Amino acid sequence: xxxxxxxxxxSTANVPPTLRRCxxxxxxxxxxxxxxxxxxxxxxxxxxxxxxxxxxxAELPExxxxxxxxxxxxxxxxGDSEDGLSFARRLHAERPNVPIIMATAQxxxxxxxxxxxxxxxxxxxxxxxxxxxxxxxxxxxxxxxxGVHGQPAPAGTGNSHKLH
Numbered sequence: 206x207x208x209x210x211x212x213x214x215x216s217t218a219n220v221p222p223t224l225r226r227c228x229x230x231x232x233x234x235x236x237x238x239x240x241x242x243x244x245x246x247x248x249x250x251x252x253x254x255x256x257x258x259x260x261x262x263a264e265l266p267e268x269x270x271x272x273x274x275x276x277x278x279x280x281x282x283x284g285d286s287e288d289g290l291s292f293a294r295r296l297h298a299e300r301p302n303v304p305i306i307m308a309t310a311q312x313x314x315x316x317x318x319x320x321x322x323x324x325x326x327x328x329x330x331x332x333x334x335x336x337x338x339x340x341x342x343x344x345x346x347x348x349x350x351x352g353v354h355g356q357p358a359p360a361g362t363g364n365s366h367k368l369h
Contacts (some may be wrong), residue, residue: 230275230346234258235265235292236308237284241331245278248335262287268299275346278329281309281316290319290326297325304345308333 232254236242239260246256257274259265262285277296281289293305307320310331320328327341 231255231257231272233271233274233277233279233303235260235262235277235283235289236280237261237282238280241280245333245338248338252339261285262292268296274300274303276304276306276342278306278308281307281311290316290323293323293326297323301325306338306341306345 232249234242234246234249234256236245236258237260242258242260246258249256257271261283265271277293279289279293279296283289283292287295289307289309293307296303296305303325305323305326306329307326308329308331309316312330317328320326327345329337329341
């Protein structure tokens with residue numbers, strides 16, 4: 206896997222106006238599953254985001270060297286010596302204004318309680334449903350599901366992609 210993947214903002218020509226973001230945002234994506242990482246990066250890029258994607262904590266540059274990011278999406282179970290919760294704590298200590306979405310396929314009481322004790326972290330269960338991800342992005346960084354000119358989005362315009 207490359208040291209890191211940076212994807213420039215892609216065209217939003219094929220994205221319905223109801224699903225486009227309302228401002229520029231950069232997403233830090235940290236997931237050791239390369240297939241999931243690529244699929245999620247492509248969805249985020251299609252939605253107009255720029256994505257910095259890394260496969261492990263070891264691949265990340267120093268946090269201070271990273272550009273400003275609007276949100277971090279972090280896998281709970283990384284292949285590193287540091288798990289997602291530990292990295293989330295460290296990221297929050299250095300960048301307290303960056304909301305964090307913890308993606309995981311695990312369902313455990315310990316994980317739920319740990320995330321509940323971290324108000325800056327939201328939990329997102331895998332397989333990821335695009336609607337759930339988009340809702341969290343809306344809650345965390347002000348993305349909207351409003352239609353053109355602020356009108357409500359028409360029913361049934363949600364994307365039903367599922368990422369594993």
